[in-house]
Amino acid sequence: MSITPADEVLSRTVATLRAAGCVFAEEEAQLLLEAAATPAELDALVRRRAVGEPLEVIVGWAGFCGLRVRVDAGVFVPRQRTRFLVDLAVELARPGAVVVDLCCGTGAIGAAIAARVPGIDLSCADVDPQAVRCARLNVGPDAHVYEGDLYDALPDSLRGRTDVLVVNAPYVPTDEIAMMPPEARDHEPKHALDGGADGVGMHRRVAAGAPAWLAPGGSLLIETSEEQAPLTARAMADHGLVPRVSTSDEMYCTVVVGTLPRD
Numbered sequence: 001m002s003i004t005p006a007d008e009v010l011s012r013t014v015a016t017l018r019a020a021g022c023v024f025a026e027e028e029a030q031l032l033l034e035a036a037a038t039p040a041e042l043d044a045l046v047r048r049r050a051v052g053e054p055l056e057v058i059v060g061w062a063g064f065c066g067l068r069v070r071v072d073a074g075v076f077v078p079r080q081r082t083r084f085l086v087d088l089a090v091e092l093a094r095p096g097a098v099v100v101d102l103c104c105g106t107g108a109i110g111a112a113i114a115a116r117v118p119g120i121d122l123s124c125a126d127v128d129p130q131a132v133r134c135a136r137l138n139v140g141p142d143a144h145v146y147e148g149d150l151y152d153a154l155p156d157s158l159r160g161r162t163d164v165l166v167v168n169a170p171y172v173p174t175d176e177i178a179m180m181p182p183e184a185r186d187h188e189p190k191h192a193l194d195g196g197a198d199g200v201g202m203h204r205r206v207a208a209g210a211p212a213w214l215a216p217g218g219s220l221l222i223e224t225s226e227e228q229a230p231l232t233a234r235a236m237a238d239h240g241l242v243p244r245v246s247t248s249d250e251m252y253c254t255v256v257v258g259t260l261p262r263d
């Protein structure tokens with residue numbers, strides 16, 4: 001078997017990425033090769049990756065629930081574990097349901113639910129203008145994307161009408177951000193990660209506001225960690241929601257689903 005120039009470029013790229021500590025060096029090298037139009041561009045992309053820039057930002061997209069989601073610099077990269085939050089939301093959303101993706105980032109969650117449940121009425125919101133711009137490109141022309149602080153962003157027409165309120169808000173305890181991988185720590189905005197002293201500060205704010213926006217029988221779904229789940233559930237119960245904790249060992253993900261009683 002002869003070694004072609006393309007093989008050499010691939011193995012050199014893999015070696016550079018591996019030396020930089022990339023765990024999935026082979027897969028990443030393939031994606032960088034596909035993204036680069038010239039050898040000079042490939043060198044530049046590999047250099048960016050070697051210093052810790054997220055692969056998804058470099059190539060401009062992330063694979064999520066079978067979709068190719070655009071990811072701009074400075075916007076949180078959707079995590080694979082969040083597929084579990086999507087799965088649970090899909091179980092609750094019917095065609096025609098009003099679905100809100102709060103703290104939407106790229107809008108990956110809303111886009112994935114809409115792809116699996118045709119006909120939902122989807123709204124997304126985020127406080128970060130860069131995230132809002134990115135979400136508008138990902139969710140399609142039928143969805144609405146709003147900018148602002150949590151519920152302040154939403155139009156009054158959604159009050160009391162939201163069937164599925166899906167939230168992956170920041171939930172890293174402030175002191176633990178420094179221990180995150182450089183991709184997150186150095187390249188994602190602090191406001192996309194920081195959940196306050198115990199990581200559950202945003203969950204408390206989301207839970208406090210939810211009853212005003214949920215339809216009777218509607219559900220709030222919040223991604224959290226296994227350790228934080230009792231606190232997330234407590235925040236929901238404190239505001240009249242009936243919480244249920246679901247964990248996926250396969251996807252390393254925990255979600256608390258809080259339902260607003262019908263009466």
Ligand SMILES: C[S@@+](CC[C@H](N)C(=O)[O-])C[C@H]1O[C@@H](n2cnc3c(N)ncnc32)[C@H](O)[C@@H]1O
Pocket residue numbers: 076077078079082102103104105106107108109125126127128131148149150167168169170171191192193
């Ligand atoms: C952990 S990221 C998750 C993004 C997206 N939901 C996902 O799973 O890919 C949290 C998002 O919350 C947004 N955010 C932080 N504080 C917010 C606030 N007060 N109101 C609305 N969005 C907020 C951040 O800009 C960021 O996009």
